[in-house]
Amino acid sequence: MSKIKHPTEAERLGRWLGGVWQGLVRRDAQLAVWLNDKGLSIGATKTLIWLLRLAFFGLLFYVALWLVLIVVFALAAAWVARNSPPTDWSQNPPGGPEDPKECLSYDPMNSDNDYSDERFPKW
Template sequence: MNTTTRISTAERLGRGWRAYARGERRLSSWLASKGVPVVGAALAVWVVKLAVLGVLLYTMSWLVLLLVFAVVAAWVARNAGLADDPPEPEWRNGSAGFGLYTYDGFRIDPHVEDDE
């Protein structure tokens, strides 16, 4: 029996979030130590956050548009009737006598004219 404890996904995400917040506070403190006002440092952090969010939304909008295009193309291809096979040849009387004819009236079985 394994006695090691496992870290849950929620705990792992919580630790990641705390590490991110700690890094953000460290960045704000570093900017403040370099002479940037505290409000300016907080504003700079928010500008970076909004820029990253904008890039993510822009990328996702193109991916969604690509997905919609793929779904529409698949729907059009399915409904275009490209997979419909022409009717099977059938035995019937036609312009060249009784024989195997295609759907458009051409006789495709070998025949000898003398037999008719």
């Protein structure tokens, strides 16, 4: 029986994140070389790269802020819905009153010419 140690999920995630980080560092260096080849000075290249990093992280934090706000409002709405008292549907059922004449929008013209309601004159 062999004692081969398999990497855990955390190790795999760490190696993947390390590879992503190395790729970003490599792209950063390639961008600096490309900007220098285009005629930009070293100081201007460093400044531009730092501004790009700052803009990227600013955008990342902006998106994260809105995601956090959405989650907070969803949790607050769920908490309010959970802690609200149950609704008594006996006074106001969700489908409306059983008699259509009790609806606010009742019109005998739309109810198969039902003129038996005394609130509406017969023509």
